[in-house]
Amino acid sequence: MRPMKLAITGLTACSGCQLTLLNCEDELPELLARCELVYFPLAESGNKLEVQFDAAIVEGAVSTPKDLELLFRLRNASKVLVAYGTCALFGGVAAMNNMTCSRHDLLQAVFGAAEKLPESFAPAPLANYVSVDAVVTGCPPEKQEIAELLAALAAGTLPPPRSYPVCTECRSRENLCLLLEKNELCLGPVVQGGCNARCPATGIVCEGCRGPVREANVAQELELLLERGFGRDEIERRMSRFKPEWDYGQRH
Amino acid sequence: MANNFLKTSRLDQFLDALRLFGELHAPTTSESGVHRFSLLDDPADLNLDYRRTQIPPKKYLLPFREEILHCAGDTYREGHCGAVDMVLFGVHSCDLEGIAYLDRVFLADPADPGYSARRASLTLVGVTCHPDDFCFCPEGTVSTACDLFLAASGDGFHLTSHSVRGNAILAAAEHLLEEGVPLQPATSSGLCFPPQDPELRFSDHPLWEKFASTCVSCGACSVCCPTCYCFDVREYPALSGGCTRIREWDNCLFASHGEVAGANFRPERLDRLRYRFLHKYCGFTPLQGISSCVGCGRCKEVCPVDIDLRELTVAPKQVQP
Amino acid sequence: MKQPHHSPHVPYAAHLVERRDLSDDTALFRIAPEADALAQLSSFVPGQFVQLSVPGAGEIPISPADLPAAEGTVELCVRRVGHVTELLHKLEPGAQLGLRGPFGCGFPLDEMAGRPVLLLAGGLGIAPLRSLLMHLLRQRERYGDITLMYGAKQPRLMLFREELAALAAAGGMRLYLTVDFAPEKLEGGYSCAVGLLPDLLKGFRFDAASTYAAVCGPPPLYRCLVADLERAGVAAQRILLSLERRMRCGVGRCCHCGIGQKLCCVDGPVFRASDLKGIPEAL
Numbered sequence: 001m002r003p004m005k006l007a008i009t010g011l012t013a014c015s016g017c018q019l020t021l022l023n024c025e026d027e028l029p030e031l032l033a034r035c036e037l038v039y040f041p042l043a044e045s046g047n048k049l050e051v052q053f054d055a056a057i058v059e060g061a062v063s064t065p066k067d068l069e070l071l072f073r074l075r076n077a078s079k080v081l082v083a084y085g086t087c088a089l090f091g092g093v094a095a096m097n098n099m100t101c102s103r104h105d106l107l108q109a110v111f112g113a114a115e116k117l118p119e120s121f122a123p124a125p126l127a128n129y130v131s132v133d134a135v136v137t138g139c140p141p142e143k144q145e146i147a148e149l150l151a152a153l154a155a156g157t158l159p160p161p162r163s164y165p166v167c168t169e170c171r172s173r174e175n176l177c178l179l180l181e182k183n184e185l186c187l188g189p190v191v192q193g194g195c196n197a198r199c200p201a202t203g204i205v206c207e208g209c210r211g212p213v214r215e216a217n218v219a220q221e222l223e224l225l226l227e228r229g230f231g232r233d234e235i236e237r238r239m240s241r242f243k244p245e246w247d248y249g250q251r252h
Numbered sequence: 253m254a255n256n257f258l259k260t261s262r263l264d265q266f267l268d269a270l271r272l273f274g275e276l277h278a279p280t281t282s283e284s285g286v287h288r289f290s291l292l293d294d295p296a297d298l299n300l301d302y303r304r305t306q307i308p309p310k311k312y313l314l315p316f317r318e319e320i321l322h323c324a325g326d327t328y329r330e331g332h333c334g335a336v337d338m339v340l341f342g343v344h345s346c347d348l349e350g351i352a353y354l355d356r357v358f359l360a361d362p363a364d365p366g367y368s369a370r371r372a373s374l375t376l377v378g379v380t381c382h383p384d385d386f387c388f389c390p391e392g393t394v395s396t397a398c399d400l401f402l403a404a405s406g407d408g409f410h411l412t413s414h415s416v417r418g419n420a421i422l423a424a425a426e427h428l429l430e431e432g433v434p435l436q437p438a439t440s441s442g443l444c445f446p447p448q449d450p451e452l453r454f455s456d457h458p459l460w461e462k463f464a465s466t467c468v469s470c471g472a473c474s475v476c477c478p479t480c481y482c483f484d485v486r487e488y489p490a491l492s493g494g495c496t497r498i499r500e501w502d503n504c505l506f507a508s509h510g511e512v513a514g515a516n517f518r519p520e521r522l523d524r525l526r527y528r529f530l531h532k533y534c535g536f537t538p539l540q541g542i543s544s545c546v547g548c549g550r551c552k553e554v555c556p557v558d559i560d561l562r563e564l565t566v567a568p569k570q571v572q573p
Numbered sequence: 574m575k576q577p578h579h580s581p582h583v584p585y586a587a588h589l590v591e592r593r594d595l596s597d598d599t600a601l602f603r604i605a606p607e608a609d610a611l612a613q614l615s616s617f618v619p620g621q622f623v624q625l626s627v628p629g630a631g632e633i634p635i636s637p638a639d640l641p642a643a644e645g646t647v648e649l650c651v652r653r654v655g656h657v658t659e660l661l662h663k664l665e666p667g668a669q670l671g672l673r674g675p676f677g678c679g680f681p682l683d684e685m686a687g688r689p690v691l692l693l694a695g696g697l698g699i700a701p702l703r704s705l706l707m708h709l710l711r712q713r714e715r716y717g718d719i720t721l722m723y724g725a726k727q728p729r730l731m732l733f734r735e736e737l738a739a740l741a742a743a744g745g746m747r748l749y750l751t752v753d754f755a756p757e758k759l760e761g762g763y764s765c766a767v768g769l770l771p772d773l774l775k776g777f778r779f780d781a782a783s784t785y786a787a788v789c790g791p792p793p794l795y796r797c798l799v800a801d802l803e804r805a806g807v808a809a810q811r812i813l814l815s816l817e818r819r820m821r822c823g824v825g826r827c828c829h830c831g832i833g834q835k836l837c838c839v840d841g842p843v844f845r846a847s848d849l850k851g852i853p854e855a856l
Contacts, residue, residue, distance in 0.1 A: 030491035148488050155489035155629035157660040163508040168471035171554065172316040172501065174306045176284035177472075180556055189468040189556060203284065215507040215521075217468040224468075224556060251465055252521060320582050323628045326669030330580050362581040362824060450834060451851075482828040485821040487631035495629045497582075502827070509829060510854075512819045513654035515792055517854055527831060527854075537825060537836045 004054035004154055007039035007074055008084075011067040012094050012123055013060025017085035018042045020140040021057075027147045034154040053078040055153050061087040061094045061123035068129060075130040080153065083132045084146070086139040088125060090211045090243035093139070095123040098244040134158050137192055139209035139242060145194060162194045165213040166206045170197035178205050185230050185238055190216035209242050218250040254422065257432025259408040264295040267341065269425040273375050273417070274337030277312070279305060289340065300342055303384050304548055308347050308478035309340055310354060313370050314501075316475075320366065320485070321497035328497070335369040344381040345395035346444065346548040350478025351376065352397035353544050357481060360538070375417050380404040386549030388562070389444045393547075405432070444547030448533040448565055453526040457564050464522035466557040471503040473551040473559070479532075479544040482509070504528045529561055581824050584626040584671025585610030589664055590646055595732045599652040599697065600662060601638060605645055606672045614641045618679030619705035620787075620815055620843040624823050625649060626671030630660040634676075634820045636701035636842065640708055647672070650700035650732065676823040677842050680705055680813055685785045689717035691807075693798055695724050695770055695790025699732050701815045701842075702789050710745045719746035720779070724770035724790075726753045731765070738763035749773050771797050774805070781806030787843075789815040795856040799846045809847035816842050816855070 010018055022043060024031070039047045039056075056078035062068055075081050086092040097106060107117045126132050134153075136145050148159040166188040171177070178200055179186040186205035188197070192213045199206055212218070225235045239246050258266055270276055278292040279302045287302040289309055319331040343351075358367035376398035383389060394401065399418040402409035410432055413419045422429070474480035484502040489495040502509060504527050510518030518524045535542040545562075552560045579585075587606035594600045604625075606614065614623075622636045638650040653662045664670075690709055694702045702721070709719050721741075725731040731752065741748035741763070751766040751773050766773060770790070786802050788795060795814055802812050818830035818837040830837035832844070833852035849855040 027491055034491055147491065151489045151491045152629070154491060155495070155660070156663050157489065157630045158656050159488055160486040160631060160656060163506055164471050164503065165469070167468075168475055168501075168503065169316075171470075171472045171475040172307065172311075174282065174286050174288045176282075176286050177554070177556075180554075181285075189470040213469075215469060217466075217521075220466050220468050220557060321584075323671075326628055327586055328584050328626065328628075328671050330583050357826060360825075364826065365580045365582065454853075481826070483821065483826070484829075485632065485827065487626075487629065489629035497631070499821075499827075502829070504828070512817055513652075513658075517792075517818070523854060530834060531828065531831065534834055536828065536831055536834050537840050540834045 003034055003036045005038045005051060006035045007049075007053045007056040007058075007078065008037065008043070009039060009041060009056070009058060009070065009074070011058065011060035011071060011088070011126075012063040013085070013087050013092070015042055015059070016140040017059040017088075017138075020143060021146050024143050024147055027143075027150070031150055035150070049073060049077070051077065055080040055082060057082045057084045057149075058088055058126060059084045061091050062126060062129055063094060063123035064118070064120045071126060071130055080133045081126070081130065082134045082136065082149065083126045084136050085141055086137055086209055086211055086242050087123070089127075089135055089137050091123050091125050092242055095244045096241050098122045099240060137210045138195065142195055162192075163214050164193045165189055165216070166191045166193045166195065166197055166200070166210070169193045169195070170200045170206075173197055173201055175200045176203075178203070179224070179228075183228055185225060185235065187221070187239065189224075190218055190221045207241060208239060211243050212246070215252055216250065217252070218246055218248055220251065222248050255426065255429035255431050256411045256422070257405075257408055257430050258402070258411055258425070258428060259430070261407075262428045265428050266425055267292070267295050267298070269428065270339045270341055270375075270377065270421065272424055273421060274339045274373065276339050276341060278341040292341070298342070300379065301382075302342075303382070304344070304346075304386075304550055304553070306550075306554070307476060308350055308548065308550070309343055310350065310478055310481070312338065312340065312374060313351065313354060313367055314358070314481060314483075317498055317500045318366060319496050320499050322494065323497070324494035330365060331496075333366040333369040335366075335373045337373045337375075339375040339377060341377045342379045343376055343398065344548070345378060345393050346381075346387070346389050346546040347478050348376060348378050348395035348397045349444075349546040350548070352395070353479045353539075353546070354481060356539060375399050375421075377402065377421075379409070384549070386553045387547055388545075388549060388552075389547030393444070408432075445533065445543050445545035445562060447535065447541050447543040448529075450530055450534045452565060453529045453534075455564065458568055459564055460522060460525065463525055463559050463561075463564075464520065467505060467521055467525065467559055468556060469503070469505045469507075469521065470556060471505065472554040472556070474503045474505070474528075475501060476550040476554050478546055478548055478550070484508075504531065525561070529564065532561065533565070579609065581673070581822075584624065584632070584673045585613075587670045587672040589666050589668045589670055591666055592664075595650065596730050598654075599650065599730075599732060602649045602651060602661065603646045604649060604670060604672065606647065610672050611641065611645050614647065614675060617641055617675045618682065619708045620679030620701060620813075621675040621677050622701075622820075622823075622838075622842055623647070623649075623672055623674030624676070624820070625651075625661075626673075627657050627661045627664070628669060628671065630657040632671070632673075632821075633657045634818075634823065634838070636704070636815065637675075638700045638703045640704055640711070650697070650703070652697050673823060676820075677838055678840065680787060680843050682708065686715050687717060689780055689784045690719050691779060691784050691786045692719070692721045692723075693770060693774070693786060693788045693790070694721065695794040696726065696730070697732070698789030698791070698794070698815070699723055700789075702787055703733065705787055706740075706746070710740065713745050717783070718779070720749070720777075721746055722749045722751070722770060722773050722777070724751045724753070724773070728752050728755055728765065734763065749777075770794065771801050774798065774801050779805075785811045785813065787813045787815070792856060799856070803846070809850065810845050812846035814844050814846060814849070814856075816844060818842070
């Protein structure tokens with residue numbers, strides 16, 4: 001079987017998603033046997049962009065002209081484009097202030113009153129600019145999910161999606177419900193599962209790093225939290241940490 | 253008459269006798285305070301005063317996620333069922349009835365291989381419970397769907413065997429038992445919630461709309477239900493070339509539950525609540541006309557928005573807007 | 574011969590023999606299952622379904638498009654719509670597959686004997702009805718008049734057109750074809766109307782009091798056709814609908830395919846319209 005040609009890279013991001021992939025020690029030998037890592041600047045030198053890729057796995061949000069240029073190149077050169085991680089899917093941490101501050105103010109806060117500020121715009125998901133064929137969510141994604149994706153790509157298919165919220169796995173693990181029993185600001189009901197309720201299992205609320213589950217009842221979650229005494233500002237700040245825009249009226 | 257009374261002071265020794273029949277699992281409390289069934293190493297961890305565990309004993313028979321098939325070299329093979337001899341001690345009547353219901357689903361022809369193997373190696377020991385406000389079982393219900401039942405009485409328990417294995421346990425523990433006053437015959441497994449008219453799912457009860465708008469589809473009600481068994485089946489290839497097919501608990505309130513390629517037969521949450529009502533209280537083939545609610549109260553306790561589907565069967569009172 | 578114990582989960586081995594493209598996104602896959610699977614398939618009744626496994630992608634329920642052939646193959650007509658069918662469409666002859674079944678209840682053939690049969694197929698709905706048609710034609714003398722009405726969106730999406738025309742020309746059945754619209758000129762000899770399937774039915778004179786109707790197509794088609802057939806005088810017990818659901822297990826456990834209190838995988842996938850009355854979510 002011809003090894004598949006892969007591009008793995010990041011745009012505006014912390015490289016955590018790519019590192020997660022590199023941390024899949026058990027799978028790496030198999031991965032290298034099945035793939036040719038043609039373009040993977042984080043992990044190796046001698047990268048080539050002037051080829052056709054079977055798949056491009058792209059981490060991060062789009063926030064600079066350079067991001068856009070790389071994204072377009074990879075889209076045009078790849079059969080499958082994968083939005084890899086929460087930033088690539090929803091904007092992520094880099095986009096958390098999109099709705100509250102202007103880009104210019106944010107740049108000045110970081111770079112001061114410099115004459116020439118770097119060129120950048122509000123961080124946005126890949127899908128705002130190009131079509132995306134597959135997604136792996138999470139900040140960072142679960143090792144298992146990236147391994148599943150790579151294996152599926154190598155087999156010529158895509159992994160079947162999971163469509164349950166964090167609560168489903170959380171309850172199944174017999175965790176204490178932090179929302180109901182400890183009155184904490186947990187986003188479990190509206191956030192995409194698949195992480196095996198990693199945080200609530202250790203007593204930390206779900207902060208929503210995997211983005212919204214399908215048909216999230218956002219309006220009801222908001223009501224629930226308001227009833228429990230949390231302020232609207234606090235709730236919105238928490239919810240926008242990984243995805244800047246939510247429809248707070250959405251029930252279906 | 254055989255001795256059938258176990259003094260509470262001899263319970264620990266009795267538990268040791270039970271270990272002869274398999275790995276002993278019993279109600280315990282986790283570090284964070286959650287009641288659950290787990291491996292009982294130290295009898296001091298036993299918490300027989302529990303009201304309900306978060307997850308019912310179905311987890312031993314139908315695990316949340318199970319690898320049902322492995323495919324290597326393009327041939328599918330059955331996954332390992334993981335059956336080991338196990339004694340589940342301290343199960344309440346509602347949960348015993350829950351297992352009896354699952355048995356009807358998974359042991360029917362063609363029997364489910366994993367479930368049957370695990371069920372065959374599971375010994376069930378029931379115990380009296382004390383219902384709380386969430387329970388909706390008729391008081392004093394005692395299930396006979398177990399190998400042995402311990403009915404609390406004074407400073408101990410009256411033991412009743414309901415199977416050959418139950419008799420074997422009584423024999424193995426004979427030295428711990430003494431004569432007791434015979435118990436009145438147990439109330440037979442009563443219906444906790446009678447089967448409902450399927451047409452009720454289309455009633456104009458205002459709660460339907462209310463539930464449809466407040467349900468967050470978190471899945472807790474069915475994850476925690478002793479008789480919910482819907483499952484999804486998915487297949488994942490491995491980088492090494494083979495693949496694994498898993499089955500995992502599913503929930504009829506998820507948007508994906510009634511989907512086919514290009515259409516959804518239960519597109520709205522209201523449609524899905526009706527489906528749940530129908531399955532729980534009216535039954536599907538071949539269990540039509542049978543309610544699967546055993547009255548454990550878990551769904552009501554774990555629902556973040558206080559949905560209790562049973563309210564749909566009584567005339568609307570004053571529904572909060 | 575005693576059937577060896579076989580787990581209901583485990584697919585029998587099968588391999589892809591041949592693939593024939595029928596349209597841009599639909600192909601006919603001829604599959605050769607191992608002997609034990611064929612033994613099970615010998616009881617196949619048109620309308621029943623099998624579970625086809627594509628290793629690495631998963632399993633899908635499909636109603637065979639023909640009776641199992643004497644040389645030991647099964648024909649499955651599959652549209653590329655999801656990740657399992659995508660992968661199936663990429664496979665080359667010789668590729669390994671898996672097969673379980675047949676499952677469910679097919680058409681009530683004994684009851685239909687001696688009666689006229691009207692088959693109404695919309696789009697991909699021709700696939701399950703083709704196995705019924707093949708059965709009817711092979712036991713031609715056992716049934717009354719056979720009529721197939723088949724509607725597709727447009728001419729290039731019409732499946733088996735030439736083959737159906739040849740069967741009609743042989744004289745065993747009447748064939749009426751229609752397309753919703755015809756952007757290109759209709760090629761081929763067989764005449765084809767432009768319009769919807771219910772329009773074809775409107776102008777059709779038949780013995781409604783004894784006819785059995787078999788319907789398969791996209792969901793909206795059923796609602797419309799059932800009403801039209803009843804209006805024409807076909808009793809609801811004689812209107813047979815082959816329904817589509819995404820069965821995961823095929824043996825009545827996964828509970829994704831509930832239709833009212835019935836399960837499509839064991840009580841169906843062929844239902845009588847009379848059994849679906851009062852179940853709005855059925856159609």
